[in-house]
Amino acid sequence: MSEILSVKELVKEAQRAYQGGDYLHAARTFEAAANALAAQGNVLDAAEQQNNACVAFLQAGEPQTAVAVVEGTVEVFAEAGDVRRRGLALGNLGSALEAVGRLEEAAQAYQQSAEALRDAGEIQMRLHVLQSLSALQLRTGRQLQALATMQAGLTGVERLNVQQRVLKKILDIPFKMLDR
Numbered sequence: 430m431s432e433i434l435s436v437k438e439l440v441k442e443a444q445r446a447y448q449g450g451d452y453l454h455a456a457r458t459f460e461a462a463a464n465a466l467a468a469q470g471n472v473l474d475a476a477e478q479q480n481n482a483c484v485a486f487l488q489a490g491e492p493q494t495a496v497a498v499v500e501g502t503v504e505v506f507a508e509a510g511d512v513r514r515r516g517l518a519l520g521n522l523g524s525a526l527e528a529v530g531r532l533e534e535a536a537q538a539y540q541q542s543a544e545a546l547r548d549a550g551e552i553q554m555r556l557h558v559l560q561s562l563s564a565l566q567l568r569t570g571r572q573l574q575a576l577a578t579m580q581a582g583l584t585g586v587e588r589l590n591v592q593q594r595v596l597k598k599i600l601d602i603p604f605k606m607l608d609r
Contacts, residue, residue, distance in 0.1 A: 435465065436462050436465045436466055436469075439458055439459075439461050439462040439465065440458075440459070440462050440478065440481075442458050443455045443456075443458035443459040443462060443478075443481065443485070446458060447481075447485055447488075452485045452486070452488035452489035453485075453486075453489040453491070455481075455482075455485040455488075455489075456482045456485035456486040456488075456489055456491070456494070456498075457482075459478045459479070459481040459482035459485055460478070460479070460482045460498060462478045463475045463476070463478035463479045463482060463498075466478060472505055473505065473506070473509055473511065473514075475505075476501075476502040476505040476506060476514070476518070477502075477514065479498050479499060479501075479502050480499055480502055480514075480517060480518050480521050482495075482498045482499075483495045483496075483498050483499035483521045483522075483524075483525055484521060484524075486498060486525075487524060487525060487528055492525055492528030492529045493529055495521075495524075495525040495528065496522070496525040496526060496528075496529055496531075499518060499521050499522050499525055500522065502518045502521075502522075503515055503518045503519055503522060505518075506518055512545050512548050512549045513545070513546070513549035513551060515545050516541075516542050516543075516544075516545030516546035516548075516549055516551065516554070516555075516558075517542070517546075517554070518542075519538045519539070519541045519542035519545060520538070520539065520542040520546075520554070520557075520558045520561070522538045522542075523535045523536075523537075523538035523539040523542055523558070523561065523562075524561065526538055527561075527565060532565060532568075532569055535565060536562060536565055536566070536569075539558055539559075539561055539562035539565065540562060542555075542558045543555050543558045543559050543562065546558060
């Protein structure tokens with residue numbers, strides 16, 4: 430029982446550090462929690478903490494470490510049939526790969542993430558991932574793909590905020606012109 434409490438304490442400490450802006454400490458503490466969970470045989474929760482560490486390492490400016498810590502988690506969630514967490518892990522992997530300049534791999538990870546999140550019914554999270562993919566496509570000179578990606582992301586979202594509604598109307602213009 431004390432091992433479980435110590436893992437919970439590690440996670441709480443990591444969350445406090447992250448919220449306080451001490452990203453490197455948060456990342457290392459999430460990693461410690463992941464290692465403790467893995468030692469207990471709890472690979473799913475360990476993989477989740479590795480994903481938390483990935484996000485914190487990215488915030489801390491350590492993208493190589495972020496890639497290393499998140500890479501194997503996609504397979505862990507896939508093997509468990511956890512589509513939602515697989516989608517989130519792919520999104521984190523995409524962000525980490527983008528940060529280290531592996532842009533084609535990042536685009537693939539983002540696309541797979543969006544598909545998994547769609548399958549899991551996570552429409553808002555899917556929108557966030559597709560926004561990242563669209564921005565990456567713009568950076569790499571694929572403007573039409575970026576427009577289509579953003580439009581796809583906004584499709585199916587029930588409650589768009591004002592900015593998203595305006596963006597959707599703007600994005601619909603080129604496609605309406607093509608329909609003529």
